[in-house]
Amino acid sequence: MERSPDRYFDELYSVDADLARVGASISEAGMPDISVAAGYGRLLTFLMRVSGARSAMEIGALGGYSGICLARGMPDDGRLVSLELKAEYAELAKANLTAAGLGHKAEYRIGDARASLESMKADGERFDFFFIDADKENYPFYLECCISLANRGAIIAADNTLLRGKTIDESRQGPSVKALRGFNATIARDERLEGVHLPAYDGLALARVK
Numbered sequence: 001m002e003r004s005p006d007r008y009f010d011e012l013y014s015v016d017a018d019l020a021r022v023g024a025s026i027s028e029a030g031m032p033d034i035s036v037a038a039g040y041g042r043l044l045t046f047l048m049r050v051s052g053a054r055s056a057m058e059i060g061a062l063g064g065y066s067g068i069c070l071a072r073g074m075p076d077d078g079r080l081v082s083l084e085l086k087a088e089y090a091e092l093a094k095a096n097l098t099a100a101g102l103g104h105k106a107e108y109r110i111g112d113a114r115a116s117l118e119s120m121k122a123d124g125e126r127f128d129f130f131f132i133d134a135d136k137e138n139y140p141f142y143l144e145c146c147i148s149l150a151n152r153g154a155i156i157a158a159d160n161t162l163l164r165g166k167t168i169d170e171s172r173q174g175p176s177v178k179a180l181r182g183f184n185a186t187i188a189r190d191e192r193l194e195g196v197h198l199p200a201y202d203g204l205a206l207a208r209v210k
């Protein structure tokens, strides 16, 4: 079988014990294997570090894979706020960050992210970095909330912008696909953002809040 470019590059890297533990714990718990792709996980750490971000908010914790990648790139007194619908997922994510020596940076808000975001807006919270990786229909709403919660120059990353090809297939007109198309266009054109789209893996959007 031909190797994909994504796989070729992934295989150049050494096994990461902390991230391998996340994968094993997810499959042991019977949870879906939908953590961010390895290359984008590395990119999250890289962007956190080079941007000097001290705080991050992620929407969608699952087993803590992206949480580890974000927390690794921030200073030791940095802060990760992770929004997760399911209490048992947040618990596993917290355990995996703790096992990776990063648990002290992470706090979890359990429940529908929309409610957590409204309450963070009301509290005047601010973050340097955002990772959107939850239910796709709400991406446009999540993007608006992230812009409201952003420090000047903050970075917003969002996973699965291609929806395994559905985004570019005109015959697909479901609510998630339509939401992603609108989201992608906003990243490209909104005056408040400086956006860029990466087409590797399942697609990643990046934007800097002006």
Ligand SMILES: C[S@@+](CC[C@H](N)C(=O)[O-])C[C@H]1O[C@@H](n2cnc3c(N)ncnc32)[C@H](O)[C@@H]1O
Binding pocket: 034, 035, 036, 058, 059, 060, 061, 062, 063, 064, 065, 066, 067, 083, 084, 085, 086, 089, 111, 112, 113, 114, 133, 134, 135
């Ligand atoms: C793709 S997974 C997140 C993967 C994670 N970011 C990673 O890379 O390790 C999506 C997660 O979003 C959570 N989720 C879905 N809808 C949500 C909602 N409305 N509010 C909060 N979390 C939600 C799911 O329970 C799931 O854990």
